Amino acid sequence: MRVRVAFIAAVLGVLGYEVAAQPYVGSIVEDISTPLAFPPDQDGLTCTGLVWNFRVDAPVLPGNIKQPEMRVHLNNLVLPDNDAFHIEIADTSGNVVETLDRAVLAGRSDIWTLSISSIAAEVSVFGCDALTGLAFEIDQIAFPFEDLELESLYGTSDLIETNSYTGADSDLVTESASSVARLSVIKDRTETYCTAFRIGPDLVQTSSHCISDETDFCETTQIWFDYHKNEFGLPITGQKVRCLEIVDSAAPTQADTTILRVHPEPHAAYKIASFTPDSPQEGDPLFVPQHPGGLPQKLSIADCVRQEDMRTQAHPNAYGHTCDTLRGSSGAPVFNLAGEVVGQHRAGHTNPEVTNCLNLATLPHLLDLSTGVTGQTTTASAEAC
Known part of the structure; x- marks a missing residue:
């Protein structure tokens, strides 16, 4: 395994891939x-x-x-x-x-x-x-300010406004997506954005790499639910809540998952997401509601499946997927078509010349930190390519 990982890193260096598992700096x-x-x-x-x-x-x-x-x-x-x-x-x-x-x-x-x-x-x-x-x-x-950087698009972008989706699974997508929120934090004179989702009455989950400093992270952090565009294309927001404390966290090189307690308690209209420990299989359809670039909620569902290649297989705590994301989508839940969380988006790429690079999601059995399972140490990097 050590030789294989070294070989993959060498290949990525030759091809010019740029690794990234980062929030979006937008203010x-x-x-x-x-x-x-x-x-x-x-x-x-x-x-x-x-x-x-x-x-x-x-x-x-x-x-x-x-x-x-x-x-x-x-x-x-x-x-x-x-x-x-x-x-x-x-x-x-x-x-x-x-x-x-x-x-x-x-x-x-x-x-x-x-x-x-x-x-x-x-x-x-x-x-x-x-x-x-x-x-x-x-x-x-x-x-x-406007400076949206390309990351993680697989082929051409299939991202759409979540509430414009009218496919066969629209009711399930709408219900599941109500758990998803925009997270932003001010640090070092900039405001950065990630995605989070509700996992308990007053708990949300996001990526650990979105946490800049655990000491004072919650002091400037806010979470927006139901941030989307209305029928006139105008952004509107539901409930805004504050971060109270970091409840639990697993390192970015492990599960890359952090649980936050928020206040006030989010409204009942925002679904509490449910997990399954079962990983999706190759080719299984997925969907990812998210807030790329801190924008109103977007949805990746077209051509969004689990897929593996030699790069993604080097990451034992994660799997590859073809769902489109951008910077700021980190922390977004990956759902199966039963509306269950089967992963959490954690990494992609920033090379605008390469768009057929798979993204990474954390394996589902590592996501629920309340079980006491917080990932496994690995020498592989947490980024995809």
Whole structure:
């Protein structure tokens, strides 16, 4: 086996394959030159209802934004002694994205808001206590740019909007895909995107290689359910939740799987995915709902099957598949046509000149970390080609 793996690595080097099992970097963080500080000058402020409001605009460069979306960073947080205060984060239409109160802010010195689906955010402060102890600065903004990199397409792209699929298995696909969510995390002045899926009442699962730093990963991580395009082609979002803690994790070289606890608990409409320990066989049809590039949910189902070659066979913890993905699809569940999870997408390629390269999915019996099985050590790389 050692000789075979070395031979395969040599072949890949000659062919110029580029390995990749990476999230998609889709947003940048920019400083506000003069932070917006609360409390401002007290003149004119009252302690009933709204006491302060400010519009924060994203410094969008024309042509560089893929869709209206931004996050705002609140820093140097100080909370009052009592609870008669809250901060509302809304879009420019007045739709409240989240409410920040003591339950959310306690013990924190800073926080990134959930994403606002516009190029400006309305930050509003309410309550008497806000005038007697609440303090914070708005010092950074994260906003997206268009730079989708090719990865993992097998032949030509067959990716479609999930809710546009009308095949014979559309009901099963729709139900299964409701478990799938977009995950994003801010780290080192960029925001990266992966895919996750619900596996318990308050648990989601994603790829371990999407976890940049276990120490503070959850501090900036958000998960979007039901993020898709409507009948008019406009992106809409269901529930947005925060990461609370990393429950369990298996290394990228093993199962490449991490379980997160989220809050609040996702709505019952979002299915809890079910696993089967049985691996798909060569040629078995599959489908993969996913969020490539952090975009509204896409589906790979056409020409999406298990397939093996000499490269994928070198990975004892994974199998090969022909389902189309892009960067940011990492962590997406691979379903069989019974709606069971039979894998989790973990790796593909980034060579735009080579599109007949198989992708990798983790073997199903390694995915459910609650069983205590967290993968097997192997000397083979976790990437496909």
